[in-house]
Amino acid sequence: MIKRSKLFGNKTRVTFCLPKDAPDGSVSVVGTFNDWEPGLHELKVRRDGMRTVTLRLDPGHYRFRYLASDGVWLDDEHADAVGPQGSELVL
Numbered sequence: 001m002i003k004r005s006k007l008f009g010n011k012t013r014v015t016f017c018l019p020k021d022a023p024d025g026s027v028s029v030v031g032t033f034n035d036w037e038p039g040l041h042e043l044k045v046r047r048d049g050m051r052t053v054t055l056r057l058d059p060g061h062y063r064f065r066y067l068a069s070d071g072v073w074l075d076d077e078h079a080d081a082v083g084p085q086g087s088e089l090v091l
Helices: none
Strands: 002-006 012-019 027-031 050-057 061-068 081-083 086-090
Touching: 012 061, 027 050
Parallel strands: none
Antiparallel strands: 002 012, 012 050, 027 061, 061 086, 081 086
8 A cells, every 4th residue: 555645845754564564574566766776665564463664655657566575575555557677656
């Protein structure tokens, strides 16, 4: 799941969310906003059991995927689109 909220100026706060146990282990969101660098934006478990990470992003077209600790790549069905290069987000 992806949550968006506009901030002052042209930035958007984007929160990437996954259930606590799907998949097992640590998960990070990687994409064009962080040069596909694993571990930079790791999702953390919240009190409600969801794992989330929040980023402040400029307007643009981004591609991203989730990378689990066992090397499994996941797309986000709640993204604006899912293509051959992963999930897409347009802000």
